[in-house]
Amino acid sequence: MQAIKLLFAKGPSLGVRLLVFATLSVALMAVDARLDTLQPIRDRLGMLVTPFYGIAGLPERLWSGVTQQFSSRSELLAENEKLKAETLLMQRRLQRLAALTEQNVRLRELLNSAALVDDRVLVAELIGVDPNPYTHRLLIDKGERDGVFLGQPVLDARGLMGQVVEVLPYTARVLLLTDSTHSIPVQVNRNGLRAIASGTGNPERLELRYVADTADIKAGDLLVSSGLGQRFPAGYPVATVDEVIRDSGQPFAIVRAIPTAALNRSRYLLLVFSDRRTPEERANDSALAQEQADRQLAEEKKEQGEAASSKPVTPVQQGAQKKPGVQETPRGAGR
């Protein structure tokens, strides 16, 4: 009877309910877009995300497991061969890199610059892709508990991929370079020309905005991050220029580029922890660390001397032992 009544229930209640829910939704959206007050709730609900994406990704993982199980021996051999060749190439590059890094460090010492050569990285695995085809976002399996922070740069083996835009307790969302809301400051590796690479919504295309018609840029140029936005570390490859269209009727050239990172194929990503201190702070910190290390060394030497030699150490000897440590401090400070 009740069901029948409800079946024919009609009147203002429907419209009123819609109004209530619509108002609630709009208010929520406005608060969520402008303020941070909903972040704790989002975090708590975010616990849902991991298991759901885990189950949703299960078929794909099963399929890849099955294909691995049944891939033929010849295929594996071929892949092995390819990987070996690749390793060889990489090792050759690494050999050169070691020498270059050393040279770089020495030159930086000469320049009295404390810029870091290497950044610390954390490997993350892709666990989900945004279901909306017009946004390019990924879900990764590292979150706040692993030290991931908002705006953190994300790389794959070939270049920059994007940045972290949402941090949940155990997962994080990464906005890719090619999303239509994303832009990154870059420079041409060949001559240092600066530009801004904006996403187009096409996973294989970036566009350089406001490049002068006469600018020295051509197809094949490598674009690297310039580090000017203070968000991405400088010097990582971003894209290669695909075509440059110069139309004298237009104020700017149209420059299209292809991202070097495999944005829609990479399964493992690198989260970069670059140093956010200023050069002065870094110099100070390294000087302090050097001083501490020297003091420790001196103390160790003293202890060793006391323990090894049964004869009493004269104050003169102690002073002589300490001196090198004291002298070393200013040298360390310069580094």
Place this chain on the structure above:
Amino acid sequence: MSAKTGNGWVIWLSFGIGLLLSIVPMPEFLQVGRPLWLALLISYWTLYLPHRVGMTNAWLLGLVVDVLNGTLLGQNALVLVLVSFLVQLLQQRLRIFPTWQQSLVLLVVFGLTQLVQLWLYVLAGNRPPPTLLFLLPALVSALLWPWLFAALRSIRLRLRIN
């Protein structure tokens, strides 16, 4: 009446499966036409069990979708509430229509809600490509309706969900 009110968990199970289907990774070309699983489920349950599933359920479900997709809280909630509202508004006609005619009406309903979705999406600061492709999910969902209707109907009758 009250003796038959068991098996309500099936409704929630269907929503759970719908949530999974809406985030399952798919190839690029299929993603553009991903069916609106949750809108379909909400339509069915609102139409045939209006005393169990209504706008409140749709709204709560929408919030979960928002959290899963990382969209603004309330965006998908509003869209699903709208689906529930339109279906409830048309329920007296929809219930006596043959299935293909229901499909046609739902095509319009889903098309409208997709339009609202696009509008909210642009308000949130995105620049989607200027195509009519955003209506494709509505079309796919309307084409899926007869099959989903048959499946859910047989489940509903067999398990006597009421």
